[in-house]
Amino acid sequence: MALYDELGGFDAILAVCRRWSELCLADPVAEHPFSHPHVHPQHDERLAAYLSEAAGGPKLYTGGYGTESMVRRMHAGNGPHEELDEICLRLFDQALVESPIPPEPAARLGAYFRAVAHDMTRYDASADLVPEGLAMRRA
Template sequence: MRPTLYEFAGGDPAFHAPAAAHHERCLADPELNHPFSKPGRHPRHVERLAWYWAEVMGGPPRFSRECGNHSAMLRTHAGNGDLADLGRRFVACFVRAADDAGLPADPEFRAALRSSLEWAVAELLTYPGPPGEVPAGLAVPRWSWDGLKSL
């Protein structure tokens, strides 16, 4: 049986490092700096991001237990208008952060990570309006080697 993406990456520690590296890359990006440095950012943003990515990739439901469901994540990021260019930059920062953090370089693994982020950004971009437009009760998605498993 093939391991989950979470297991293949190395478990919890493997997701904290890219979350921290991604956050730093976004702060250094001239376009992403504003949304990543604005007041009101949760003080445990990096930890929560690591929990979210780990859960999506097959890890424990820590994000769901501690922070809410997928709807909560989408509502946090909704209402910012058209962020299509920022979405591309966000994914590019993630790809480089995966290198920074030393995630496995296996091409299938990296393709699965990238496709999950591209899907997530595309979904987030469907909610440019107020947070109230995000449907309630959405479960954190689960991603596998073959793509989206469940919502």
């Protein structure tokens, strides 16, 4: 069984993404990137599509929104921001705990999310550092 199914599918993942956004918007440090006017109006749905695909679900992200290289460019070039990253990751873990997703698959998704977030720091200096054709990392 794919992690996607263990998590409960798209709706369960979307619920986690929506709760994470709520938690971040309520935090004085984490709200910064979530309150900018450039944030896509369907950020939660797009993130859920990305996480669903990474967890072995349907190709919802690469089938309609973009590529891994595009995702990394969107998040690149903002310089180091360790405190912000750590708060956002803690809040993602909190959203998982508050969800009805069973603990083991929730922990696997949380570990994946943390690993991808840390991997993205290699592009803190510039979006120009992101190569074309990156493959999506799977959970």
